[in-house]
Amino acid sequence: xxxxxxxxxxxxxxxxxxxxxxxxxxxxxxxxxxxxxxxxxxxxxxxxxxxxxxxxxxxxxxxxxxxxxxxxxxxxxxxxxxxxxxxxxxxxxxxxxxxxxxxxxxxxxxxxxxxxxxxxxxxxxxxxxxxxxxxxxxxxxxxxxxxx
Numbered sequence: 327x328x329x330x331x332x333x334x335x336x337x338x339x340x341x342x343x344x345x346x347x348x349x350x351x352x353x354x355x356x357x358x359x360x361x362x363x364x365x366x367x368x369x370x371x372x373x374x375x376x377x378x379x380x381x382x383x384x385x386x387x388x389x390x391x392x393x394x395x396x397x398x399x400x401x402x403x404x405x406x407x408x409x410x411x412x413x414x415x416x417x418x419x420x421x422x423x424x425x426x427x428x429x430x431x432x433x434x435x436x437x438x439x440x441x442x443x444x445x446x447x448x449x450x451x452x453x454x455x456x457x458x459x460x461x462x463x464x465x466x467x468x469x470x471x472x473x474x
Contacts, residue, residue: 391469391470391471391472392445393445393448393449393469394421394441394442394443394444394445394447394448395439395440395441395442395448395469395470395472396414396439396440396441396442396448396451396452396467396468396469396470397437397438397439397467397468397469397470397471398410398437398438398439398440398465398466398467399436399437399465399466400436400437400463400464400465400466401425401434401436401437401438401460401461401463401465402434402436402460402461402462402463403433403434403436404434404461405425405434405438405460405461406425406434407423407424407425407438409460409461410423410425410438410440410460411423413455413460414440414442414451414455416454416455417442417447417450417451417454417455418442418443418444418446418447418448418450418451419442419443419444419447420440420441420442420443421441421442421443422439422440422441423438423439423440423441424438424439424440425438426438426439439470448469451467452467452468452469455467456468
């Protein structure tokens with residue numbers, strides 16, 4: 327490849343305005359405008375469409391989680407949804423058990439979301455099942471935090 331062509335290619339790729347090669351300076355204008363004159367550089371960020379607060383305070387969390395949704399971590403890849411339901415049924419009625427699976431291998435990713443029937447049952451689960459052993463692994467149970 328000719329050195330002059332290589333330099334022109336560099337000029338096109340990175341927006342150099344003039345490049346000196348054996349034949350002299352380039353007389354053609356740069357193919358891309360400079361960064362200062364581009365519309366992207368002049369445009370400011372658009373304002374948020376909603377004026378909702380983005381803070382993650384406790385008050386906003388309480389509004390979206392009545393207290394019966396639990397976040398469970400530290401699960402083994404061998405744990406199934408039915409194993410998890412049996413484990414939590416010791417402390418109260420389980421409404422829903424959502425074990426998060428890897429899309430390719432269909433194995434557990436190590437965490438789940440469990441919905442208990444009452445907040446009292448959920449509190450018992452946090453109190454008695456947190457830091458307990460399931461399938462040889464130490465499981466943590468805590469109230470699910472909802473960020474909106």
